[in-house]
Amino acid sequence: MSGKYTALAVLSASLGLTAAAQVTVTPHEADRRIDVTIDGHPFTSYMWPTSLDKPVLYPLIAPDGTTVTRGFPLEPRQGERVDHPHHAGVWFNYGNVNGFDFWNNSGAIPAAQKPKMGSIHHTRVVSTKSGKHEGEIVTESTWTDSTGVDQMKELTRYIFRDENGMRSIDRIATLTALKPVTFHDDKEGLLGIRIAHFLESATEKGGVFNDASGRPTKVAEGDNTGATGVYRTSAGVTGDKVWSTRGAWCSLTGTSPEGKTETVVILDNPANPGFPSYWHARGYGLFAANPLGDHIFDPKAPEHNFTIAQGQSATFRYRILLNSSAMTPQQVDAAEAAFAKVK
Structure with a gap:
C-alpha cells in the first residue's frame, strides 16, 4: 500500500471500519454534474447548476448513507432553516476579492447590490478517474466580477476516497491571478459546508448576521429539536x-434522527496561506475554514490582505472526512498529520 493510503488506512482500522471500496466517478455534463459513488452507493456530486453562482459538491453522504448537508436551496426539506441561500453543499469562495463579494452572491441579492458581487463560472472538466481506494475530478473555473472582468482562474483537483469505510474528499485549488488580486481581510470565506439540521447546535438562538458590506441576514431561532451538533x-x-478561534482542524459530531452518530471534519494544511485557519463555524449550520480573516476574527491582529501578483498562483488544500461514528481528538490529530504531508 502506498504511503498516501497508509495513514488513512491505519486510522480507519483503529475505528474498526471495513475494507476499501470501488470509487466510481460518472460525468453527466449535459445535466451539469458529475456523480461519485462508493460501491454503487451515492457519496456526492460535483455540480454547477444555473441556479447557483459557483460550482459545489452536493450532497455529502456519510458511509452509513446519512446525508450530512442541508438540502436548501437545491432540495429544500421540511424542518430545515432557509437562511443564507448562498450556503449550498460544499463550496470555495471569498467575501472580498478586489472589492467584489463572491461569497454572498445568490439569486436573493437585490439588483441594486449586484454590482458588488462576483461569480465563479465552471468552464470545463479537465479529467475524471475511477478506481479502488479513490476517484478524481479535475476542473477549471473562472472568478469573474460583476463587470465581466475575469479576476482569477481556478484549477481544482477533487480526490474522493473510501479507506476501510471512512470517506474523505481532498479539495486542492490553485488560483492564478489574471490581474493583481487582493483577498481583503474578511470573515466570509473560504471553504464552506452547510450542514444538516441534526448537526446544528442545540443552543443556537438565531440572530441577525451582517456580511462585510453590512447586509443583514436574520436567522430565526427556529426549532432546535433534534439538533445535536458539537464542534471541537x-x-x-x-x-x-x-x-x-484558530486550529489545524475542526470536527463536528452529532446524532441523526435515526440515532446514528456522524462526524464531519475539515482538515487544514500547513502549506496553506494563513495556517492554522480561523473557524467561521456557526451553530445554525455554517461550517467554514477561513485562513484570511485575521483582523475581523481577532481585532488585536493586523489585517491580513492576502495578495497574488498578476500571473502568479496560490494553492489552498483542504481535506473533509466523513465518519459514521465519533472520533477522538487523537484520531483526528492522526488524520491531520497524514494530510500535512500533502504539498
Whole structure:
C-alpha cells in the first residue's frame, strides 16, 4: 500500500471500519454534474447548476448513507432553516476579492447590490478517474466580477476516497491571478459546508448576521429539536465557542434522527496561506475554514490582505472526512498529520 493510503488506512482500522471500496466517478455534463459513488452507493456530486453562482459538491453522504448537508436551496426539506441561500453543499469562495463579494452572491441579492458581487463560472472538466481506494475530478473555473472582468482562474483537483469505510474528499485549488488580486481581510470565506439540521447546535438562538458590506441576514431561532451538533478544534475549543478561534482542524459530531452518530471534519494544511485557519463555524449550520480573516476574527491582529501578483498562483488544500461514528481528538490529530504531508 502506498504511503498516501497508509495513514488513512491505519486510522480507519483503529475505528474498526471495513475494507476499501470501488470509487466510481460518472460525468453527466449535459445535466451539469458529475456523480461519485462508493460501491454503487451515492457519496456526492460535483455540480454547477444555473441556479447557483459557483460550482459545489452536493450532497455529502456519510458511509452509513446519512446525508450530512442541508438540502436548501437545491432540495429544500421540511424542518430545515432557509437562511443564507448562498450556503449550498460544499463550496470555495471569498467575501472580498478586489472589492467584489463572491461569497454572498445568490439569486436573493437585490439588483441594486449586484454590482458588488462576483461569480465563479465552471468552464470545463479537465479529467475524471475511477478506481479502488479513490476517484478524481479535475476542473477549471473562472472568478469573474460583476463587470465581466475575469479576476482569477481556478484549477481544482477533487480526490474522493473510501479507506476501510471512512470517506474523505481532498479539495486542492490553485488560483492564478489574471490581474493583481487582493483577498481583503474578511470573515466570509473560504471553504464552506452547510450542514444538516441534526448537526446544528442545540443552543443556537438565531440572530441577525451582517456580511462585510453590512447586509443583514436574520436567522430565526427556529426549532432546535433534534439538533445535536458539537464542534471541537485541535486547540481543544468546543461548541459555539469555536467561532473566530484558530486550529489545524475542526470536527463536528452529532446524532441523526435515526440515532446514528456522524462526524464531519475539515482538515487544514500547513502549506496553506494563513495556517492554522480561523473557524467561521456557526451553530445554525455554517461550517467554514477561513485562513484570511485575521483582523475581523481577532481585532488585536493586523489585517491580513492576502495578495497574488498578476500571473502568479496560490494553492489552498483542504481535506473533509466523513465518519459514521465519533472520533477522538487523537484520531483526528492522526488524520491531520497524514494530510500535512500533502504539498
